[in-house]
Amino acid sequence: MKLFILTLWISSLISVHCQSITLNGVWRGTINTCHKKKSFQGCDDDINFSATVPGGVYTDLHRNNIIENNLLGRNDINNRWVGNQSVVYTKNFNVTSDFVKAHKIVLIFYGIDTFASVSLNGHMIGQTSNMFLRYIFNVTDYIREGQNLLQVAFRSAVKEAEDLYNEQKKSYIVPPVCVPKEYNGQCHVNHIRKMQASFSWDWGPAFPSVGIWRDVELVPVNDLLLNDVTTDIRRKKDTWDILVTIFLETTQSKNEELISCDITSTLYVSQSELISNSSEVMLDTSEKYININVSLTVPADAVKNWWPNGYGKQHLYHLITTVTTANGVLRKRIRVGFRTVELVEEPLEKGLSFYFRVNGVPIFAKGSNFIPASVFPELGAKEDTIRHLLLSTKETHMNMLRIWGGGVYESKLFYDLADEYGIMIWQDFMFACAMYPTSDAFLRNVEPEILQNVIRLKNHPSIVLWAGNNENEAALYGNWYGTGSAPIYREDYVKLYVNLLKREVEKLDPVRPFLVSSPGNGAYEETYNYTGVNPYSNLYGDVHYYNYIRNGWDITQYPRTRFCSEYGFQSWPSIYTIITAAETTKDLHVDSDFVKHRQHQPFGNQYMRLLISYNFVIPQNNNSVRDFANYIYLSQINQAVSIKIQTEAYRQAKSEVNSIGEGMTMGALYWQLNDVWQAPSWSSIDIEGRWKMLHYYAKDFFAPIIVTPHLSISNELSIYIVSDRLYTLRNCTVEIRVYNWRSTTPVFAKSFGDIIIESNKAKRIASFWLDEFLVRVGCGSLKSAKRSCIAALSLTDESGSLIAPVNYIYPDALKNADIPVANITMKIEKNHFLPGKLSNYPDFKLVLSTDNIALFVWLEVGNIRGRFSENGFHMFERKKEIIFHAHEGTTIELLRSNIRLVSLSDIYNARGNFDNDYFVRETKNLY
Ligand SMILES: *[C@@H]1O[C@H](CO)[C@@H](O)[C@H](O)[C@H]1NC(C)=O
Ligand SMILES: *[C@@H]1O[C@H](CO)[C@@H](O)[C@H](O)[C@H]1NC(C)=O
Ligand SMILES: *[C@@H]1O[C@H](CO)[C@@H](O)[C@H](O)[C@H]1NC(C)=O
Ligand SMILES: *[C@@H]1O[C@H](CO)[C@@H](O)[C@H](O)[C@H]1NC(C)=O
Ligand SMILES: *[C@@H]1O[C@H](CO)[C@@H](O)[C@H](O)[C@H]1NC(C)=O
Ligand SMILES: *[C@@H]1O[C@H](CO)[C@@H](O)[C@H](O)[C@H]1NC(C)=O
Numbered sequence: 001m002k003l004f005i006l007t008l009w010i011s012s013l014i015s016v017h018c019q020s021i022t023l024n025g026v027w028r029g030t031i032n033t034c035h036k037k038k039s040f041q042g043c044d045d046d047i048n049f050s051a052t053v054p055g056g057v058y059t060d061l062h063r064n065n066i067i068e069n070n071l072l073g074r075n076d077i078n079n080r081w082v083g084n085q086s087v088v089y090t091k092n093f094n095v096t097s098d099f100v101k102a103h104k105i106v107l108i109f110y111g112i113d114t115f116a117s118v119s120l121n122g123h124m125i126g127q128t129s130n131m132f133l134r135y136i137f138n139v140t141d142y143i144r145e146g147q148n149l150l151q152v153a154f155r156s157a158v159k160e161a162e163d164l165y166n167e168q169k170k171s172y173i174v175p176p177v178c179v180p181k182e183y184n185g186q187c188h189v190n191h192i193r194k195m196q197a198s199f200s201w202d203w204g205p206a207f208p209s210v211g212i213w214r215d216v217e218l219v220p221v222n223d224l225l226l227n228d229v230t231t232d233i234r235r236k237k238d239t240w241d242i243l244v245t246i247f248l249e250t251t252q253s254k255n256e257e258l259i260s261c262d263i264t265s266t267l268y269v270s271q272s273e274l275i276s277n278s279s280e281v282m283l284d285t286s287e288k289y290i291n292i293n294v295s296l297t298v299p300a301d302a303v304k305n306w307w308p309n310g311y312g313k314q315h316l317y318h319l320i321t322t323v324t325t326a327n328g329v330l331r332k333r334i335r336v337g338f339r340t341v342e343l344v345e346e347p348l349e350k351g352l353s354f355y356f357r358v359n360g361v362p363i364f365a366k367g368s369n370f371i372p373a374s375v376f377p378e379l380g381a382k383e384d385t386i387r388h389l390l391l392s393t394k395e396t397h398m399n400m401l402r403i404w405g406g407g408v409y410e411s412k413l414f415y416d417l418a419d420e421y422g423i424m425i426w427q428d429f430m431f432a433c434a435m436y437p438t439s440d441a442f443l444r445n446v447e448p449e450i451l452q453n454v455i456r457l458k459n460h461p462s463i464v465l466w467a468g469n470n471e472n473e474a475a476l477y478g479n480w481y482g483t484g485s486a487p488i489y490r491e492d493y494v495k496l497y498v499n500l501l502k503r504e505v506e507k508l509d510p511v512r513p514f515l516v517s518s519p520g521n522g523a524y525e526e527t528y529n530y531t532g533v534n535p536y537s538n539l540y541g542d543v544h545y546y547n548y549i550r551n552g553w554d555i556t557q558y559p560r561t562r563f564c565s566e567y568g569f570q571s572w573p574s575i576y577t578i579i580t581a582a583e584t585t586k587d588l589h590v591d592s593d594f595v596k597h598r599q600h601q602p603f604g605n606q607y608m609r610l611l612i613s614y615n616f617v618i619p620q621n622n623n624s625v626r627d628f629a630n631y632i633y634l635s636q637i638n639q640a641v642s643i644k645i646q647t648e649a650y651r652q653a654k655s656e657v658n659s660i661g662e663g664m665t666m667g668a669l670y671w672q673l674n675d676v677w678q679a680p681s682w683s684s685i686d687i688e689g690r691w692k693m694l695h696y697y698a699k700d701f702f703a704p705i706i707v708t709p710h711l712s713i714s715n716e717l718s719i720y721i722v723s724d725r726l727y728t729l730r731n732c733t734v735e736i737r738v739y740n741w742r743s744t745t746p747v748f749a750k751s752f753g754d755i756i757i758e759s760n761k762a763k764r765i766a767s768f769w770l771d772e773f774l775v776r777v778g779c780g781s782l783k784s785a786k787r788s789c790i791a792a793l794s795l796t797d798e799s800g801s802l803i804a805p806v807n808y809i810y811p812d813a814l815k816n817a818d819i820p821v822a823n824i825t826m827k828i829e830k831n832h833f834l835p836g837k838l839s840n841y842p843d844f845k846l847v848l849s850t851d852n853i854a855l856f857v858w859l860e861v862g863n864i865r866g867r868f869s870e871n872g873f874h875m876f877e878r879k880k881e882i883i884f885h886a887h888e889g890t891t892i893e894l895l896r897s898n899i900r901l902v903s904l905s906d907i908y909n910a911r912g913n914f915d916n917d918y919f920v921r922e923t924k925n926l927y
């Protein structure tokens with residue numbers, strides 16, 4: 001049967017019965033505003049406001065002009081009173097007489113944040129205490145024809161967390177007792193099942209919201225409720241075996257104990273049925289929950305594999321399951337992909353390997369860490385935002401994102417797009433940077449969270465790993481929170497992550513690997529019962545590496561790990577982004593109170609300055625907006641180059657171990673992809689969707705093939721070629737060109753020919769002493785050669801085409817080099833006919849000319865949405881063409897009047913890119 005016929009047939013059947021009713025949309029909110037005033041006595045200032053579902057109290061109150069823009073200035077603190085209040089959400093709705101005739105009616109909340117009492121027409125129908133749960137309430141007795149009143153009464157999450165902490169404290173403290181004071185945060189979030197970052201983080205503000213953050217609906221049920229359909233897909237010799245599990249909930253009607261039911265699952269290829277299987281079952285309705293299995297055997301050659309980005313296409317198939325009883329048909333459509341995934345941990349000379357093998361191919365994981373797309377959870381699934389973030393990962397050759405454990409289990413939209421773009425997902429459970437309680441009540445709350453979320457997400461081929469927590473083992477081992485050697489914390493740790501999470505997840509999803517903690521020692525952990533050994537070993541599992549004291553451009557500091565799942569440096573977002581948070585121009589200078597307020601990392605601004613100063617002279621600060629813009633620019637250069645060098649170090653170590661067994665690195669996920677406010681952070685894309693210089697650099701350092709230098713402490717320069725391609729390339733050539741700062745013509749150029757680039761390998765192709773080399777090629781004396789020259793590396797194939805991004809060797813810190821003043825001029829041409837167009841909007845060609853070598857040429861276009869084909873690049877040639885890909889309709893005139901260009905020499909010559917004139921108060925949210 002053709003799909004569209006089936007769809008028509010089913011929808012006509014369903015329309016005979018009652019449809020579910022969405023309760024999304026306009027609600028009424030009521031909040032007490034006494035806290036806002038100083039005096040409490042006799043205060044009775046309840047105010048009503050128009051609320052939205054899905055939504056949250058902070059966004060609702062701002063929309064009603066009751067509080068100011070949450071992300072402006074210090075409003076994270078000014079609006080904090082909201083988080084201490086009780087808030088009531090109510091909804092009036094009508095139902096028809098037909099609707100109430102159903103055997104049973106359930107009210108489904110797909111997400112309530114967090115502590116609420118739910119009542120319908122004055123009858124209490126349930127309590128909620130976990131933001132990550134779907135709640136299904138039976139409202140059959142209380143719903144009535146005509147008008148109904150649904151009320152959700154929220155208690156302050158801040159107060160609940162404090163109460164739970166105080167209760168727990170009676171036996172022992174579960175730390176941390178609070179976040180560092182720099183966060184301006186709230187305490188005790190580890191005691192509640194709410195987005196942990198909503199009480200603040202080192203990159204984000206505290207907005208301890210309440211609200212109905214996902215959909216709400218009323219569903220009429222006759223015999224059965226079809227809650228979920230999942231698949232376990234296993235590869236056999238010539239087939240894919242699909243085990244479909246159908247999760248039913250019965251209506252428990254006393255008269256009919258057994259009902260007969262036909263269950264059919266069908267896999268479609270394009271529009272046609274590929275394979276189908278049915279099962280006739282008698283359901284015992286005295287059981288509330290019933291799971292039924294249907295098996296499908298798919299010939300392996302009838303479907304195509306799903307591949308990670310860069311390795312092939314992301315083929316996806318629809319699987320439709322119907323449940324038919326005498327009273328009607330229920331139907332669920334899911335999407336599946338065919339791929340195998342293994343986390344390979346095999347003995348090496350020392351320790352164990354740690355890498356993902358997908359469809360039999362070892363994959364070097366390239367990517368980043370994802371934090372919630374908004375600090376307001378209801379905005380975290382905005383399609384524009386998610387699509388932009390995930391497309392930005394795909395376009396920069398990433399193949400993996402780690403969903404970090406302090407946020408949320410993301411939306412269906414998120415994982416659907418990850419499936420479509422080939423972005424593998426490392427999925428943490430939502431436990432981060434803390435000890436957690438293990439009281440019966442807490443574990444009883446966590447158990448359904450695991451169950452529901454694994455069932456909800458396991459059909460997505462993009463998810464390749466479940467991981468128990470973020471850094472909690474490291475915190476315990478390193479005594480971050482004063483847990484010392486008390487055995488209770490180790491016992492709690494094992495109880496929660498091993499005895500509960502690991503056991504449950506492996507049962508619910510037997511085909512995916514599970515990791516207890518990140519960082520951790522992977523499979524080795526089992527041998528010591530998961531705690532008590534340094535989880536940062538380079539010989540096992542994954543590592544997080546941060547160092548803010550050493551020069552980030554020094555490649556020798558970086559560890560040779562098996563897999564680096566976090567590493568990063570801070571930078572400031574674009575001045576255009578910061579402006580949307582500033583209250584006056586006075587906020588926009590390096591030492592302003594606003595700047596200090598936005599920096600949550602203790603000593604963060606000092607670290608950033610120190611790191612910049614290893615490579616650059618920080619220009620005189622006259623407290624002008626231009627000075628701040630220049631400082632932002634330097635911070636972005638430092639972040640981009642440091643992470644580039646660090647990532648290349650990991651990629652260089654892909655295929656070999658050193659004398660102490662370190663290496664065979666197979667993953668590099670930098671911290672962090674995105675932002676939740678306008679502040680200094682580790683992100684590569686800011687809150688307004690703008691790519692920082694780092695994100696442009698990611699496109700190069702994650703390219704499938706790179707040529708990359710490694711400068712040792714003793715000044716030995718090694719050149720590596722790293723390939724993720726699954727084929728061999730012969731007769732390739734590496735060229736090294738050496739320039740002194742005075743001329744765009746190289747002083748020296750040499751080619752290494754006949755290079756074979758092996759499939760999926762990193763290989764060192766040359767090694768020499770850099771100082772001597774530079775002296776020999778004419779850069780001056782041994783004393784001056786390093787600061788007089790810079791070198792570029794390029795890699796071409798047999799036909800002379802570039803097959804890797806051009807790379808650079810900085811022999812000395814750039815602050816020691818005599819960088820020339822470059823005068824760059826720019827012409828803008830419209831051009832509709834460029835290859836590889838990404839959107840329906842015009843592309844523009846920019847022709848840049850320079851009279852001298854120009855470094856870190858950086859382009860910005862104010863509030864025009866779009867991005868450049870390259871940015872933050874060096875100009876060694878006198879002319880260069882850049883494309884601006886507009887993401888909205890714009891004109892050549894608009895572009896011309898908004899475009900700013902800066903290169904390194906400008907900021908010392910005060911030509912600058914940013915004048916106070918351009919301080920346009922724009923609050924347009926770009927993405
Ligand atoms: C808020 O709405 C409720 C229900 O309509 C009403 O009883 C109450 O008086 C309203 N309060 C204010 C302050 O308007
Ligand atoms: C519900 O029905 C009542 C009475 O028929 C009507 O006055 C009211 O406007 C309806 N409410 C909604 C939300 O449709
Ligand atoms: C749902 O509510 C109806 C009416 O109260 C009741 O008869 C039925 O037993 C309830 N069903 C379940 C599964 O709790
Ligand atoms: C790990 O735990 C098991 C079970 O409690 C115990 O038998 C074993 O001795 C422990 N091993 C280590 C290394 O602590
Ligand atoms: C490419 O390399 C192969 C063997 O490595 C050699 O036989 C062939 O002549 C080379 N081709 C060119 C065009 O250099
Ligand atoms: C930069 O170059 C342009 C075009 O060649 C020229 O008109 C301009 O005077 C130069 N500016 C400086 C500061 O040298």
